[in-house]
Amino acid sequence: MTAPANPGAAARPAPPWALLAELTHACPLHCPYCSNPLELARRSAELSTDEWTDVLRQAGDLGVVHTHLSGGEPLLRPDLERIVAAAEAAGIYTQLVTSGTGLDEARLAALTAAGLRSVQLSVQHADPRAGDRIAGRPSSFAAKERAAALVRRAGLPLGLNVVLHRDNLDAVDALIDLGVAWGADRVELANTQFYGWGLLNRAALLPTRDQLARARETVERRREQLAGRIDLVWVVPDYFDGVAKPCMGGWGAVSLTVAPDGTVLPCPAAASLPDLHPPTVRERPLAWIWEHSAAFNRFRGTDWMTGPCGGCPRREEDFGGCRCQAFALTGDAARTDPACALSPDHHLVREPADAGRPEPPPYVYRRPGAVPAPAAGPAPSVVATDG
Amino acid sequence: MTARSADQWCPALAPALMLRHDAVRGTDLLVLPERVVVLKGHAGMVVGLCDGTRTVPGIVGELAERFPGAPVADSVPGFLDSMRQEGWLT
Numbered sequence: 001m002t003a004p005a006n007p008g009a010a011a012r013p014a015p016p017w018a019l020l021a022e023l024t025h026a027c028p029l030h031c032p033y034c035s036n037p038l039e040l041a042r043r044s045a046e047l048s049t050d051e052w053t054d055v056l057r058q059a060g061d062l063g064v065v066h067t068h069l070s071g072g073e074p075l076l077r078p079d080l081e082r083i084v085a086a087a088e089a090a091g092i093y094t095q096l097v098t099s100g101t102g103l104d105e106a107r108l109a110a111l112t113a114a115g116l117r118s119v120q121l122s123v124q125h126a127d128p129r130a131g132d133r134i135a136g137r138p139s140s141f142a143a144k145e146r147a148a149a150l151v152r153r154a155g156l157p158l159g160l161n162v163v164l165h166r167d168n169l170d171a172v173d174a175l176i177d178l179g180v181a182w183g184a185d186r187v188e189l190a191n192t193q194f195y196g197w198g199l200l201n202r203a204a205l206l207p208t209r210d211q212l213a214r215a216r217e218t219v220e221r222r223r224e225q226l227a228g229r230i231d232l233v234w235v236v237p238d239y240f241d242g243v244a245k246p247c248m249g250g251w252g253a254v255s256l257t258v259a260p261d262g263t264v265l266p267c268p269a270a271a272s273l274p275d276l277h278p279p280t281v282r283e284r285p286l287a288w289i290w291e292h293s294a295a296f297n298r299f300r301g302t303d304w305m306t307g308p309c310g311g312c313p314r315r316e317e318d319f320g321g322c323r324c325q326a327f328a329l330t331g332d333a334a335r336t337d338p339a340c341a342l343s344p345d346h347h348l349v350r351e352p353a354d355a356g357r358p359e360p361p362p363y364v365y366r367r368p369g370a371v372p373a374p375a376a377g378p379a380p381s382v383v384a385t386d387g
Numbered sequence: 388m389t390a391r392s393a394d395q396w397c398p399a400l401a402p403a404l405m406l407r408h409d410a411v412r413g414t415d416l417l418v419l420p421e422r423v424v425v426l427k428g429h430a431g432m433v434v435g436l437c438d439g440t441r442t443v444p445g446i447v448g449e450l451a452e453r454f455p456g457a458p459v460a461d462s463v464p465g466f467l468d469s470m471r472q473e474g475w476l477t
Contacts (some may be wrong), residue, residue, distance in 0.1 A: 015411050015412070017423055051429060061411075062411070063409070063411035064421060065407070065409060065416060065418055065423055066418060091407055093405050093418040094422075095420055095421075117403060117405065117420070117421035118403055155402060156403070157403040157420045159401075159420060159421065185403075186420070186421065187421070223435075228474075
């Protein structure tokens with residue numbers, strides 16, 4: 001083995017700030033843009049209470065100060081209270097990321113008593129029927145409304161997160177009104193990221209440039225109007241802006257994801273990279289995984305960069321964009337993210353973004369078994385079927 | 388706000404926030420639902436005094452005793468006010 005070209009790259013990485021805990025992939029909702037991998041972890045493979053307790057203790061020792069307890073739907077874990085308590089004992093601030101289904105007053109009281117600090121509630125649309133259709137579950141909107149009221153009554157900070165796409169971008173104004181009416185402190189308006197389920201449903205979810213322009217204007221106007229009352233966050237639509245997003249703040253730089261079965265990933269989508277061989281907490285300590293595993297060092301820093309990223313002045317700002325998107329669209333995770341206008345592959349996002357789609361296809365709802373297991377081989381495991 | 392109410396304000400950490408020492412990084416932190424603020428120098432100690440029982444002059448007086456000669460009367464009220472404007476102190 002040769003010495004690294006840049007000795008700085010071998011230096012001990014700064015500790016992670018945040019851990020995304022995917023406690024389960026089971027979920028009552030079936031959103032077609034779900035950030036979970038296409039191959040959902042089985043419930044029988046999930047980490048036990050003791051294993052999560054140990055992961056959170058190790059995470060606190062490593063420097064993690066913030067955890068999103070997510071899923072799937074984390075409320076489906078009957079031991080969620082004990083997991084919250086384990087995070088609290090490790091000094092880690094907890095935020096529950098939930099669909100709201102299954103939250104009642106007693107459960108929230110137990111979670112708060114265990115140390116839960118804040119709640120982020122997913123919302124699909126401001127209109128109940130449209131919301132239920134996108135989520136693929138009747139009455140899910142009503143459950144969210146009840147959950148928001150419970151969270152406010154408990155005095156916890158409430159954030160709404162909305163994944164934006166063709167079927168709800170025209171409702172951004174109404175979604176912000178909903179945030180105000182439900183007493184949210186923060187509304188995150190996140191344009192769909194197209195990998196995994198989102199890429200599979202790309203032709204149904206991609207908006208038009210006009211829709212995006214109108215929504216962007218609305219957000220700017222409402223942000224001024226609501227300044228100091230509610231925090232409006234706009235996550236950019238990278239297919240349309242010609243600028244790659246600084247995915248995860250850099251590979252293995254800020255946060256890590258622990259999947260339901262204990263697999264540790266630099267980002268929740270990285271399970272899609274076939275040759276990553278991600279480590280698991282069942283075999284290795286978390287500190288070793290963060291500092292020494294090949295998976296976490298693979299795209300750390302800038303030495304791995306190829307193509308236009310290599311000499312780019314923006315490489316310390318966007319870190320080459322998203323590795324999972326580069327792989328999903330080009331088959332090579334080390335290429336420049338095609339979202340960047342400087343990428344030789346930029347047409348791979350530009351063409352679908354500009355294609356007219358008068359009649360989008362129906363959603364492929366996120367359910368176990370909805371997609372056949374990917375065939376072995378170097379080709380991208382998901383190929384979007386744009387009309 | 389008037390000088391009188393400023394004197395009566397007893398700053399307290401906003402309910403959603405966690406003030407903690409980070410032994411790994413050797414610093415004090417303010418942890419919020421979606422972000423982490425690194426409190427440099429003695430800022431963590433100042434925020435630690437904001438327990439809803441001390442007035443601003445009380446906090447300044449306590450710090451002046453602990454750090455004789457430090458310009459606490461000039462810097463601390465402005466710092467606390469900026470923390471309130473961020474919504475981190477109430």
